Amino acid sequence: MPDSSLITPKALKHLKKRRAADARFRLYGIAAIVFALSALALLVIAIGTRAYSATTQYVYQTEVLLQADLVAPEGETSEAEITRNIEGFYTLVRDKLFTEFPEATQSQATRQELSELVNRLAVLPLAERVAANPTLIGKSIKVRVPLSDDLDLYFKGSSPKDVTVRVGSAGKVQTDAEGSINLTGTPGLSKVVSTRSLLEEGQTTGSVLLAGGDAVARVEALTADAARLTLLTGELEDLTQTPLIAHIIPLPEAERPISDQQIAWAIALKKAGNARRVLHTSLLTHTDSTYPELAGTLAAIVGSLLTMMVTACVAIPMGIFAAVYLEEFAPRNRLTNLIEVNINNLAAVPSIVFGLLGASLLLGTFGLPRSAPIVGGLVLALLILPVVIIASRASLRSVPPSIRSGALAVGASRMQAVFHHVLPLAAPGMFTGAILGMARALGETAPLLLIGMVAFVAEVPNSATDEATALPVLIYSWASNAERAWEPMTAAAIVILLSLLVIMNVVVVFLRRRFERRW
Known part of the structure; x- marks a missing residue:
C-alpha cells in the first residue's frame, strides 16, 4: 500500500519554511511599531525640549x-x-x-x-x-x-553662553594712579585661565566678568593669580566681601546682542533677587507682538476655535446628509457614479487649491471680509467635506443589512428605517470621521495663508467676521522670524496646537464608546 501519511520530509520542510515566514512577519511588524514609536518619541522630545524654555x-x-x-x-x-x-x-x-x-x-x-x-x-x-x-x-x-528677550535667553543659558567658575576669596584690591583696578594674590584665577583657554581654544576674544557681592567687574588682563579690572556696577569694596564668581563668555562682545555692561547689570539684578524666573502665563493670555517676551497665542487660539466652529457647522451636517442620501436613497446611475468619483478625487486635492478657490470666490466674488474666521471656516469646510462624506458612507455600509430588513419588515418606511435604526448605529463611525476631518483642518496652513489670515492680529476676535489668525499660521509666522528667542516660542505654540489635536482625539474615543452599539 502507498504511504498515506502527511508527515513526509517534504511536508516538514515546507512547514518549517512557513513557520519561519510567520516569525519574520511578526518581527517585521514589531520592528515597524518600534520604529514608529521611536520616531514619535523623538519628535515629542525634540519639540518638548525646545518648548520647555518658553514655559518660564x-x-x-x-x-x-x-x-x-x-x-x-x-x-x-x-x-x-x-x-x-x-x-x-x-x-x-x-x-x-x-x-x-x-x-x-x-x-x-x-x-x-x-x-x-x-x-x-x-x-x-x-x-x-x-x-x-x-x-x-x-x-x-x-x-x-x-525683561528683554536677549536677557531672558542669557539667564536661561541659551545665548550667549556663560560658563561660571568659582574663584574663591579675593586677594588684595588696589587702584593705581591711572584709575585701573588691580586684583592680586588670588590663586583661584588659575582656574579661570585654564577654563577660558579650553573654551576659546587659545583665542582670548571673549569676556570675563568677576562678580562679588553687588559688584561686577570686567577683566581687562588676566594671569594665574592677578587681574586688571574695570568696575561695571556696584562698589569696589564688594569684591572683597564675598567669594568671587567668574562669568566666562566666549563669544566676543561685538557678536552678541547684549553687552558686558548689560550682562553685569543682569547679574546684579539676579543677585539682588529683582530678576526672577516665573511661569510664562502670558503665552496663553497675551496676543501676538513684535517682541518675543510680550507675545502670546490667545488671539490665535480664539481664531482657530472660531474657524473650527464655522467648519463644523458647515462640513459635518452637509457631509453626513450627503452620505446618507448617496448611500441610502440615491439611484444607481451614471450621475451618482460620477459624483462618487469626484468626491474621492476631491479628497486627494492639495489644500492650497482650496485656498485659491476661497481667495477667488469668497473674497473676490462674494466680497467676504479678509482674514476672517468665517472665510477660513468655509474654505476648510470644503477641504474636509469629502473626508466626512467618505467616512460617513463607510459607517453606513458597516451596519448589517438585517437592521434595514427588520425595520422594513415591521412596517417602518425607508426613511424611518434609515434615521431611526441605521443612522444611530453608524453614528460612532460618523463622529470619528468628522472629528478626524476637523483635526486635519485645525492643522492646515496653506489655505489660511492665501485668504490673508497671516495678518498680524493684536486683538482677540469677538466674532467670526473679525480679523483673526490661527495657530498654524502663527507658528509659521514665528518660525520665519530671525531672532533666536522666537524658536522656543514657536515650539511652545506647536505644543499648544498638538494639545488641541489630542483633545479632539480624546473626544473621538469618548463619542465612539458613548454611542457604540454591538449586535
Missing part, C-alpha cells in the same frame, strides 16, 4: 510709587487715558532701574543700554491694572515687568 520667563520685580503726575498727567483718570499712557509707566520702571544702577546716568549710551533691559511695551499690563483700579494712583505697589 525672567521678569524684573520691584516696587514703584505710582506718581500721579506720571501715571495720570493733567488729572486724566479715565480708563482709556491711563491705558494709553505707556510712556508714564515706562518712566516709572526706568527711573527705578536708574536708582539701582546710578552709573548708567553717566552718558547717553549707558542710559540707552540700561533702558533696553525692559521693553517699553512691557508695562502695558501694569497700565491696564491701574486703569481698572485708579485708587492705586499715589500708592506703592509691587510690579513684575518682563
Whole structure:
C-alpha cells in the first residue's frame, strides 16, 4: 500500500519554511511599531525640549510709587487715558532701574543700554491694572515687568553662553594712579585661565566678568593669580566681601546682542533677587507682538476655535446628509457614479487649491471680509467635506443589512428605517470621521495663508467676521522670524496646537464608546 501519511520530509520542510515566514512577519511588524514609536518619541522630545524654555520667563520685580503726575498727567483718570499712557509707566520702571544702577546716568549710551533691559511695551499690563483700579494712583505697589528677550535667553543659558567658575576669596584690591583696578594674590584665577583657554581654544576674544557681592567687574588682563579690572556696577569694596564668581563668555562682545555692561547689570539684578524666573502665563493670555517676551497665542487660539466652529457647522451636517442620501436613497446611475468619483478625487486635492478657490470666490466674488474666521471656516469646510462624506458612507455600509430588513419588515418606511435604526448605529463611525476631518483642518496652513489670515492680529476676535489668525499660521509666522528667542516660542505654540489635536482625539474615543452599539 502507498504511504498515506502527511508527515513526509517534504511536508516538514515546507512547514518549517512557513513557520519561519510567520516569525519574520511578526518581527517585521514589531520592528515597524518600534520604529514608529521611536520616531514619535523623538519628535515629542525634540519639540518638548525646545518648548520647555518658553514655559518660564525672567521678569524684573520691584516696587514703584505710582506718581500721579506720571501715571495720570493733567488729572486724566479715565480708563482709556491711563491705558494709553505707556510712556508714564515706562518712566516709572526706568527711573527705578536708574536708582539701582546710578552709573548708567553717566552718558547717553549707558542710559540707552540700561533702558533696553525692559521693553517699553512691557508695562502695558501694569497700565491696564491701574486703569481698572485708579485708587492705586499715589500708592506703592509691587510690579513684575518682563525683561528683554536677549536677557531672558542669557539667564536661561541659551545665548550667549556663560560658563561660571568659582574663584574663591579675593586677594588684595588696589587702584593705581591711572584709575585701573588691580586684583592680586588670588590663586583661584588659575582656574579661570585654564577654563577660558579650553573654551576659546587659545583665542582670548571673549569676556570675563568677576562678580562679588553687588559688584561686577570686567577683566581687562588676566594671569594665574592677578587681574586688571574695570568696575561695571556696584562698589569696589564688594569684591572683597564675598567669594568671587567668574562669568566666562566666549563669544566676543561685538557678536552678541547684549553687552558686558548689560550682562553685569543682569547679574546684579539676579543677585539682588529683582530678576526672577516665573511661569510664562502670558503665552496663553497675551496676543501676538513684535517682541518675543510680550507675545502670546490667545488671539490665535480664539481664531482657530472660531474657524473650527464655522467648519463644523458647515462640513459635518452637509457631509453626513450627503452620505446618507448617496448611500441610502440615491439611484444607481451614471450621475451618482460620477459624483462618487469626484468626491474621492476631491479628497486627494492639495489644500492650497482650496485656498485659491476661497481667495477667488469668497473674497473676490462674494466680497467676504479678509482674514476672517468665517472665510477660513468655509474654505476648510470644503477641504474636509469629502473626508466626512467618505467616512460617513463607510459607517453606513458597516451596519448589517438585517437592521434595514427588520425595520422594513415591521412596517417602518425607508426613511424611518434609515434615521431611526441605521443612522444611530453608524453614528460612532460618523463622529470619528468628522472629528478626524476637523483635526486635519485645525492643522492646515496653506489655505489660511492665501485668504490673508497671516495678518498680524493684536486683538482677540469677538466674532467670526473679525480679523483673526490661527495657530498654524502663527507658528509659521514665528518660525520665519530671525531672532533666536522666537524658536522656543514657536515650539511652545506647536505644543499648544498638538494639545488641541489630542483633545479632539480624546473626544473621538469618548463619542465612539458613548454611542457604540454591538449586535
